[in-house]
Amino acid sequence: MKSPVTPLGEFALIGRFFKEASEAMLAAQPHSVALGIGDDCALLRVSPIDELAITSDMLVEGRHFFVDANPEWLGYKALAVNLSDLAAMGAKPLGFTLALALPEADANWLQSFSKGLFAAAQAFECPLVGGDTTAGPLNICITAFGNVPKGLAIKRSGAQVEDDIWVSGTVGDARLTLAALRHELDLNPQDLEAIQHRMHQPSPRIALGLALRGVAHAALDISDGLLGDLKHLLEGSQKDAEVYLDRLPKSPTLLKQAIHFQNQFAASGGDDYELCFTAPQRLRSKIEEIGRTLQLPLTQIGRIKPMQSERAVLTVLSADGMPIDESQTALLLQSFDHFA
Numbered sequence: 001m002k003s004p005v006t007p008l009g010e011f012a013l014i015g016r017f018f019k020e021a022s023e024a025m026l027a028a029q030p031h032s033v034a035l036g037i038g039d040d041c042a043l044l045r046v047s048p049i050d051e052l053a054i055t056s057d058m059l060v061e062g063r064h065f066f067v068d069a070n071p072e073w074l075g076y077k078a079l080a081v082n083l084s085d086l087a088a089m090g091a092k093p094l095g096f097t098l099a100l101a102l103p104e105a106d107a108n109w110l111q112s113f114s115k116g117l118f119a120a121a122q123a124f125e126c127p128l129v130g131g132d133t134t135a136g137p138l139n140i141c142i143t144a145f146g147n148v149p150k151g152l153a154i155k156r157s158g159a160q161v162e163d164d165i166w167v168s169g170t171v172g173d174a175r176l177t178l179a180a181l182r183h184e185l186d187l188n189p190q191d192l193e194a195i196q197h198r199m200h201q202p203s204p205r206i207a208l209g210l211a212l213r214g215v216a217h218a219a220l221d222i223s224d225g226l227l228g229d230l231k232h233l234l235e236g237s238q239k240d241a242e243v244y245l246d247r248l249p250k251s252p253t254l255l256k257q258a259i260h261f262q263n264q265f266a267a268s269g270g271d272d273y274e275l276c277f278t279a280p281q282r283l284r285s286k287i288e289e290i291g292r293t294l295q296l297p298l299t300q301i302g303r304i305k306p307m308q309s310e311r312a313v314l315t316v317l318s319a320d321g322m323p324i325d326e327s328q329t330a331l332l333l334q335s336f337d338h339f340a
């Protein structure tokens with residue numbers, strides 16, 4: 001008999017069936033795990049000076065990309081989303097493995113896929129070192145490895161009260177591209193052309209992650225949606241936060257859209273692969289200097305606050321500093337969940 005269906009979200013599922021058992025095992029025996037399940041990368045103690053950062057992300061047809069997606073873009077994105085997790089920890093890429101299920105051995109498709117994959121590998125100096133290939137529904141899974149000097153990894157758990165909250169680049173364009181491709185709104189061809197790389201070929205912020213070692217208290221990459229992902233950082237750090245909705249950094253193309261699309265896509269659209277990080281206010285000019293050096297806008301969007309209850313709370317403020325209403329907040333916090 002089938003067990004009754006209980007709603008189980010992506011993170012509850014990971015917690016109940018994988019994280020708990022993993023933590024029990026780690027608590028019971030000596031091990032070389034410096035950081036287990038729950039952050040952008042796991043950290044293994046591999047030498048007295050360095051830790052090894054490891055992350056896996058999978059791209060599944062119909063879920064992460066449309067059937068007939070451009071294989072060159074797919075190859076690029078498959079590696080880029082993994083490198084983004086290394087960036088979030090301040091890890092330097094070392095190499096990656098590729099596990100690939102293919103419906104057929106199509107040489108033209110594979111040629112393009114390989115071209116995109118190696119374009120990302122070259123750009124971020126991260127060589128392919130192994131993998132596995134089977135027949136099956138198209139599924140691309142990469143595991144990336146990076147290194148970080150012991151103690152310098154930037155975790156989700158390090159945010160301190162009164163830290164500034166920062167976001168790199170702009171957010172919302174990948175979701176705007178998806179909306180245009182799904183005909184949820186009209187976007188003229190020039191505007192689509194200007195932003196579609198944000199969905200298809202995201203830029204992992206490796207250089208930023210390295211520059212933030214010893215500067216940021218906490219960080220993560222934005223894959224599911226800025227505010228929902230920030231909530232994970234708050235849970236990891238056991239802190240509350242306030243964020244100003246009108247400070248979320250948007251591209252000129254997103255700024256041309258109706259305000260409700262702007263807010264929804266920037267706050268919860270996902271697929272951004274920017275970094276969200278916290279840092280003490282006294283380092284503000286240092287962070288601005290990092291942004292100038294990397295030619296990457298870094299925007300301060302809010303502030304970390306002490307936790308007021310047993311659950312981390314993210315309050316979204318309008319321009320006048322007043323909290324926006326609860327139902328709108330809930331919508332803006334509703335980030336991507338594979339099982340919601």
Ligand SMILES: Nc1ncnc2c1ncn2[C@@H]1O[C@H](COP(=O)(O)OP(=O)(O)O)[C@@H](O)[C@H]1O
Nearest residue numbers: 014018019036037038039040041056057085223
């Ligand atoms: N099947 C699994 N087994 C063990 N750990 C998992 C599994 N799926 C996800 N995780 C871990 O759960 C955490 C949350 O996953 P996810 O949100 O996918 O992370 P990310 O956004 O960094 O890819 C991560 O630390 C990830 O490594």
Ligand SMILES: Cc1ncc(C[n+]2csc(CCOP(=O)(O)OP(=O)(O)O)c2C)c(N)n1
Nearest residue numbers: 057062063064065066223224269270271336
């Ligand atoms: C066809 C298609 N539908 C929807 C999306 C949007 N989308 C799919 S998965 C996802 C969230 C990120 O993926 P996930 O596997 O959760 O990445 P992780 O958080 O593990 O890094 C988003 C925004 C897309 N890119 N393509």
Ligand SMILES: [Mg+2]
Nearest residue numbers: 056057058223
């Ligand atoms: Mg993942």
